[in-house]
Amino acid sequence: MKFNSTFNFDFGDEVRRFRIDMNMLCEVEQVLGERLMSNENFWSNLGFTQLRALAYSMLYAQDPRPTIEQVGSWMSEVDLGEFTAAFMEAFTRDFPKTESEPENGKPHDPTKG
16 A cells, blocks of 8 residues: 555646555644644545535645645635545545445545554
8 A cells, every 4th residue: 555646637727646654644633733644534524624625735735835725715615526536536545345344435534444
């Protein structure tokens, strides 16, 4: 298993590259003040605060200049369903499917092993 996925998304009036790697995961834990791997509900109950923190953290590793509030403003201009789907596809790309997981796409929950 590796943590190094990317995806491009039209975000903030330009196409931006979002990177999911170890630095991003550490940054999102710092921003939210919680550990992702020990919170079983994090991945199944994503809210606006978590989505904004994820987007901010994916961009921060590449360009620390935008603030979390600026990222939130950009998010107001995008289809959050499409953005979340792009994130989940990139995030789960590196996780093997479990036998009980359907092929049609319920994302693997990394907190469940």
